[in-house]
Amino acid sequence: MDNSVLNRFYEDNVKMTRDETSQNVNFVTPLVNDILQYVHERDKRFQIQPLNVGSYYSHLKVSRADEFDYSVVLDAGSSFSWSTGTPAYYGFNGNNEVVRTSIPLPSAPVGKCFTDISGTIPKWNSERSNEGPACLTIDNDIIPIKVKRRFKALVSEAVNRPQIRQYVDAKRLSESPAATLTISHPNIAGGTISVDLAPIIKLHIPFKPEFGWPRSGARWPSCTKIQEIKTEGIHEVAKDPFYWSLSFVMCEKKLIDGIDSNGTCRKKSQRIMKKLRESWCPKGTKQIITSYHLKNILFWECENRPSDEEWTNEKLSVRIESMCYLLIQHIQRGNLPLYFHTGVNLLKNKDRDVLDKV
The missing domain is CATH 1.10.1410.40 (Poly(a)-polymerase, middle domain)
Structure with missing residues (x-):
């Protein structure tokens, strides 16, 4: 393997065309802003200004500007810390409603919030509107699947407006934290564009020693970058239906910047x-x-x-x-x-x- 071959491969296959990229960005940005403006007007808890994440905004995208990722901040209005008590158990009942029980349901893994990359179950600020279809909690616990359903419903409403629905399709709810939009339009270069909008709770949770980062003696990243990432902290996304999963997306973005x-x-x-x-x-x-x-x-x-x-x-x-x-x-x-x-x-x-x- 030599540099000349790799550089030629990079120029021919990896680099994005500047004009095409600019064309797609100029189309996607106002569209996303319009959708999030609608969502915010219907539910003030979802903030208008998204966090630009994903490979395009980290300058790691290859070939085409055809995928854009945004994190939409859910304003929970509180500060949070690591939970240490016995986890609550949640699951779906026969009507596909989320319920809390004293014992695990088949759809609620035991101790889920203490395994893998799951974290806390944030408590809701009780002063905020949280009733009827807008209810996102059980006993003040903010439930991820409720947040996803509410957010997806509002995004679908925004997409279903006459000026948008002819060229934007919103995919059904999936295990992914995001609501995914597929956009087809004559002003898009190179075909369709995929846009992911994922609710996130900005908790700024501190790193725990058992995470193993930063590593003692490591010479990368710099001390300044480490402090910047620690200040940002860890957030949470609605990956699992019942327990929030830790998100390092902003830590990764800061590390790449x-x-x-x-x-x-x-x-x-x-x-x-x-x-x-x-x-x-x-x-x-x-x-x-x-x-x-x-x-x-x-x-x-x-x-x-x-x-x-x-x-x-x-x-x-x-x-x-x-x-x-x-x-x-x-x-x-x-x-x-x-x-x-x-x-x-x-x-x-x-x-x-x-x-x-x-």
């Missing part, structure tokens, strides 16, 4: 890896190894190779090869730790045979 300020090739390496994945992932396995896995590989490679001298453009091929071998090692072990929480294995529950194919 300025990552190449000294003219290094960290983002370029990551974008090449993402494009290569589309080629070497066998058919039907692309969701086994995702761009999020590759983002964490980038973070681990940066920590393993902290010096900017290891990330000069002359070392591009060295870094790509190193990241590939690092990914292979984790796949062989069946364990890829989340960079900000090493207790979380991003390959957990992945099919071993499929991982071997990858």
